[in-house]
Amino acid sequence: MAKVTREVVERAGVNVDQLVELLVANAAGELTTYYYYTILRVNLIGLKGEGIKEIAETARIEDRNHFEALVPRIYELGGKLPEDMKVFHDMSACPPASLPKGPTDINAILTVLVEAERCAVRGYTNICNLTGGKDHRTYDLSLAILNEEIEHESWFSEFLGEGPSGHFMRRGETSPFVSKFLR
Amino acid sequence: MKRFSKGELAQYNGKNGAAAYIAYEGKVYDVSGSFLWKNGRHQVLHNAGRDLTETIKQAPHGADMLERVPMVGMLDES
Numbered sequence: 001m002a003k004v005t006r007e008v009v010e011r012a013g014v015n016v017d018q019l020v021e022l023l024v025a026n027a028a029g030e031l032t033t034y035y036y037y038t039i040l041r042v043n044l045i046g047l048k049g050e051g052i053k054e055i056a057e058t059a060r061i062e063d064r065n066h067f068e069a070l071v072p073r074i075y076e077l078g079g080k081l082p083e084d085m086k087v088f089h090d091m092s093a094c095p096p097a098s099l100p101k102g103p104t105d106i107n108a109i110l111t112v113l114v115e116a117e118r119c120a121v122r123g124y125t126n127i128c129n130l131t132g133g134k135d136h137r138t139y140d141l142s143l144a145i146l147n148e149e150i151e152h153e154s155w156f157s158e159f160l161g162e163g164p165s166g167h168f169m170r171r172g173e174t175s176p177f178v179s180k181f182l183r
Numbered sequence: 184m185k186r187f188s189k190g191e192l193a194q195y196n197g198k199n200g201a202a203a204y205i206a207y208e209g210k211v212y213d214v215s216g217s218f219l220w221k222n223g224r225h226q227v228l229h230n231a232g233r234d235l236t237e238t239i240k241q242a243p244h245g246a247d248m249l250e251r252v253p254m255v256g257m258l259d260e261s
Binding site: 093094125 | 218226227228241242244
């Protein structure tokens with residue numbers, strides 16, 4: 001734990017225990033999403049599915065990066081991860097991104113993907129709202145993750161044809177916003 | 184349609200096997216089946232058994248999320 005780090009956040013008026021619990025819940029969301037996206041990705045097959053596979057893989061890797069980036073902040077603030085993986089799964093801030101009943105239905109898989117990203121966008125917006133102007137490091141980290149989650153939502157939303165596309169898949173490295181927290 | 188007093192609503196807090204109900208603008212919703220309301224808690228900060236009409240204004244989502252859960256009654260104002 002970083003003692004002064006925690007103190008200054010508390011003095012700024014943040015309930016640090018609640019914040020840590022939220023960060024752990026979102027870390028659980030990221031790691032479980034990484035797992036569930038693995039299953040979704042391998043089921044993205046056929047002419048339509050293969051076209052989406054690479055971008056789903058980018059989202060999968062970036063969600064794992066989000067987990068990796070969140071963990072140090074949790075421990076800096078005096079928190080910890082649960083020892084039991086099952087407990088960790090069940091405390092996720094977002095529902096499981098489970099494979100739909102019809103695994104060959106690519107639109108159904110896209111709907112699972114976009115709903116997962118929308119849950120994440122709401123979650124990190126909430127953390128940004130709670131920490132803005134009070135806990136600069138958690139805010140900076142959450143904003144970086146939020147930027148990537150918003151792009152993920154846009155990708156899948158655009159694949160579903162919900163509106164015109166202003167995005168294209170990543171060129172070069174993954175996690176352009178979060179990578180500074182992974183060094 | 185069942186009517187709930189605030190005291191009755193408070194009993195549906197999702198703890199110890201109780202169902203998890205929340206109120207919004209006079210309507211009572213059953214969120215027991217929602218992954219996001221496990222044990223009557225939502226995103227660490229919010230608890231079932233309460234009127235969340237004011238709280239939801241600060242949420243990063245709209246009241247349309249309540250369309251995903253069943254409405255089970257009305258909340259009495261007193």
